[in-house]
Amino acid sequence: MTAQQGLLDILLKTSVVPVISIDSISNAVPLARALAAGGLSVIEITLRTAASLDAIRAIASEVESVVVGAGTIIQPAQLEAATRAGARFAVSPGYSNRLLDAAEASEIPLLPGVASASEALNLIERGYRLAKFFPAESAGGVDFLSSLASPLPQLRFCPTGGITRQIAPRYLELTNVLCVGGSWMAPKNLVSARDWQSITVQSRAAAALLAARQSQIGMNSKITPLT
Incomplete structure (x- = not known):
């Protein structure tokens, strides 16, 4: 199985990938x-805090039902550190040739970010078939991604950035969108209050979007193996 196919299998498990920044390891x-109790079993922990790698390590070792990835990867050293911590995939807000070169030798797959058609084309030339669209809402939103579907059918996306519970279904209707990334199900106030029950309730509503997505006409085009 290729790294890209393995990443596709992970992303197809969910409709929404929670994008989480953890300040305290005790909350990880x-x-x-x-999140898993609400049906969200694929999560991204951003490398924006001092606790992030320890959080990934704890989740990977203690929560078997969750596939944990590392976000905000911007340099090869972070990719290596995330791998050692137990991350199963990595996500970057953009990409550089240096980062893509490192990803080719990495044990875990990278979901690189794009914000333009030219960046998307560069990824396709490097053999990528999956990408993050970031920052989704400010970079053109649903209309922009829809416009890429015909000229660049090879690439499928996980849009992230400014996506809310209300907007997410519009993205999931697109044939070139696999899932969306967001943080609305675990806002900082609920995490700080350790209100895990409310987070589970909001996660359950987000997870329900998967069933709706799977029922769409044309879903088969999203689950065919990558070539």
């Missing part, structure tokens, strides 16, 4: 369990 495991 209970937060992951609350």
Whole structure:
């Protein structure tokens, strides 16, 4: 199985990937369990805090029902550190040739970010078939991604950035969108209050979008193996 195919299999498990920044390691495991209890079993922990790598390590070792990835990867050293911590995939807001070169030798797959057709074309030339669209809402939103479907059918996306519970279904209707990334199901106030029950309730509503997506006409085009 190629790295890209492995990443596709991970992303097809969900409709929404929670994008989480963890400030306190004590919140990592209970937060992951609350998200999983609501049906969100694929999560991205951003490398924006001092606790992020320890959080990934704790979730990877203690919450078997969750596939944890590392976000905000911007240099090869972070990719290596995330791999050692137990991340199963990595996500970047953009990409550089240096980062893509490192990803080719990495044990885990990278979901690189794009914000333009030219960047998307560069990824296709490097053999990528999956990409993050970031920052989704400010970079053109649903209309922009829809316009890429015909000229660049090879590439499928996980849009992230400014996506809310209300907007997410519009993205999931697109044939070139696999899932969306967002943080609305675990806002900072609920995490700070350790209100895991409310996070589970909001996660359950987000997870329900998967069933709606799977029922769409043309869903088969999203689950065919990557070539």
